[in-house]
Amino acid sequence: MAPRWKWKGAEAKALAEPVSETVLELQSSFAQTEASGFLSSCNVLLSVEPEQADLLDRCCFGRPVVNVEKDKRWIQLSFEEAFFLFYKLKCVKISLHGCSLENEVDLWRSMSSFKPNFATSYKAYSHLRSKNWIVRSGLQYGVDFVVYRHHPSLVHSEYAVLVQSISGIDRLKVWSDIHCSVRLTGSVAKTLLILYVNGIVKTENMNLPLCLKDYTVEEQTIRRWSPELSREDETKT
Amino acid sequence: MQLNFMAPRWKWKGAEAKALAEPISKSVSELQLSLAETESSGTLSSCNVLLAVEPEQAELLDRCCFGRLVLSAEKVKKWIQLSFEEAFFLHYNLKCIKISLHGRCLENEVDTWLYMKSKRPNFPMFFKAYSHLRSKNWVLRSGLQYGVDFVAYRHHPSLVHSEYSVLVQSGDSDRLRVWSDIHCAVRLSGSVAKTLLTLYVNGNFKGEDLNLPVCLENFTVEEQTISRWSPELSREDEFTNSKQNVTNVSN
Numbered sequence: 223m224a225p226r227w228k229w230k231g232a233e234a235k236a237l238a239e240p241v242s243e244t245v246l247e248l249q250s251s252f253a254q255t256e257a258s259g260f261l262s263s264c265n266v267l268l269s270v271e272p273e274q275a276d277l278l279d280r281c282c283f284g285r286p287v288v289n290v291e292k293d294k295r296w297i298q299l300s301f302e303e304a305f306f307l308f309y310k311l312k313c314v315k316i317s318l319h320g321c322s323l324e325n326e327v328d329l330w331r332s333m334s335s336f337k338p339n340f341a342t343s344y345k346a347y348s349h350l351r352s353k354n355w356i357v358r359s360g361l362q363y364g365v366d367f368v369v370y371r372h373h374p375s376l377v378h379s380e381y382a383v384l385v386q387s388i389s390g391i392d393r394l395k396v397w398s399d400i401h402c403s404v405r406l407t408g409s410v411a412k413t414l415l416i417l418y419v420n421g422i423v424k425t426e427n428m429n430l431p432l433c434l435k436d437y438t439v440e441e442q443t444i445r446r447w448s449p450e451l452s453r454e455d456e457t458k459t
Numbered sequence: 460m461q462l463n464f465m466a467p468r469w470k471w472k473g474a475e476a477k478a479l480a481e482p483i484s485k486s487v488s489e490l491q492l493s494l495a496e497t498e499s500s501g502t503l504s505s506c507n508v509l510l511a512v513e514p515e516q517a518e519l520l521d522r523c524c525f526g527r528l529v530l531s532a533e534k535v536k537k538w539i540q541l542s543f544e545e546a547f548f549l550h551y552n553l554k555c556i557k558i559s560l561h562g563r564c565l566e567n568e569v570d571t572w573l574y575m576k577s578k579r580p581n582f583p584m585f586f587k588a589y590s591h592l593r594s595k596n597w598v599l600r601s602g603l604q605y606g607v608d609f610v611a612y613r614h615h616p617s618l619v620h621s622e623y624s625v626l627v628q629s630g631d632s633d634r635l636r637v638w639s640d641i642h643c644a645v646r647l648s649g650s651v652a653k654t655l656l657t658l659y660v661n662g663n664f665k666g667e668d669l670n671l672p673v674c675l676e677n678f679t680v681e682e683q684t685i686s687r688w689s690p691e692l693s694r695e696d697e698f699t700n701s702k703q704n705v706t707n708v709s710n
Contacts, residue, residue, distance in 0.1 A: 360639065361638055361639050361642055362642055362646075363639075363642070363643075363646070364639050364640065364642045364643020364644070364646060364647075365639055365643070366639060392633070393640075395633065397603055398602065398603050398605075398606050398607055398608060399606065399634075401603055401604055401605070401606045402605070402606020402607070402643050402644060402647055403606070403643060405604075405605070405606060405647055406606070406643055406646055406647045406650070409647075409650055
């Protein structure tokens with residue numbers, strides 16, 4: 223399924239400003255002016271300058287929170303987004319209950335305690351983000367994430383992502399679940415993508431983000447197969 | 460204004476009148492008599508039951524929507540493939556068919572129950588849900604293609620579109636555990652003009668008593684529909700007397 227660009231000229235604009243470049247801009251901007259995030263039990267609130275808010279929007283991290291302040295903007299980040307900005311891009315600081323969490327291990331442990339499947343969810347998120355896919359919540363489409371080739375204002379999302387781990391809640395256990403997801407995904411013009419995250423559980427460093435290196439991700443798309451459309455054409459060789 | 464009431468969608472003009480003239484309950488009684496008279500016997504396999512019937516009986520089964528016709532070259536008999544739920548309903552509730560396994564007739568319904576339960580551990584729960592709706596004269600079919608367990612029709616599928624997509628749940632069920640699963644099921648049901656209905660079957664599924672179909676009497680079924688609530692559509696109209704509306708959960 224070819225990417226569906228939202229307007230004429232959108233594809234050209236996307237090619238001219240690749241996501242990777244915008245992310246680098248984001249990184250350098252934040253390196254100059256430190257942004258600080260506040261960890262809660264379900265998300266991270268980040269306070270930023272208006273220009274930084276704009277950069278975050280261009281890379282599609284978080285959602286702006288409406289407020290009356292004129293100098294600062296508040297952005298709500300999911301755990302995955304916040305940890306990615308903190309650990310991978312190293313451009314934000316995070317504090318919990320007023321104390322700054324310097325150590326990534328502390329942040330990892332805090333997030334894992336709030337969200338039991340954080341490790342696999344984050345692995346899947348960073349796997350896709352590292353390939354420059356824009357990743358957003360897929361809740362309303364009945365999946366975990368939806369991924370865009372570029373900014374959502376330019377293109378429609380192509381994949382609806384379900385994250386499966388070896389240990390953890392199993393999705394798609396019965397045929398009706400598979401039909402449900404495939405059918406709904408198809409009705410919104412996306413392809414269902416399953417990411418199987420295999421984590422080797424080593425108790426010593428299970429709490430460390432280092433364990434992510436040992437995780438592997440297998441990608442699998444599930445589509446309907448239509449016999450009529452898949453026949454060999456007799457007139458061609 | 461009743462928000463969650465979706466009127467039945469009859470398939471053609473006159474379909475509703477036809478349905479009213481020939482209620483399902485009546486067709487089911489006719490079926491019961493006919494099958495009992497000829498002592499029809501179904502052959503049990505690991506996933507379904509095959510029933511050989513006379514052409515008129517095949518037509519009755521179709522009118523009540525039990526099973527699917529199997530294409531065969533035979534002219535005299537028709538072969539109908541029944542799901543475990545359909546077959547056990549005909550055998551245990553309507554008492555109009557016998558069941559045989561490996562050529563031997565299973566006299567006792569307990570034997571059929573145990574066999575079906577051994578092939579499908581969730582059979583007791585599913586059967587309770589199935590018989591709960593069938594006893595209310597809903598026509599039930601597989602909901603597999605809609606991502607659910609059953610779809611329920613008010614009358615024959617040739618007359619009306621199905622209204623409910625049914626998911627069967629029990630205490631330790633692993634469906635609809637996360638919000639995205641709920642959104643998935645609700646959204647898909649809505650896109651095919653059905654309301655999502657979850658049936659919670661409450662009972663002790665691990666005890667010894669599960670070995671007898673009478674355990675069904677100890678199960679209870681709670682019905683709950685899940686539909687989207689739209690704030691815009693649910694605002695009180697200043698100009699009319701608005702009544703309290705039950706929105707998302709109905710029992």
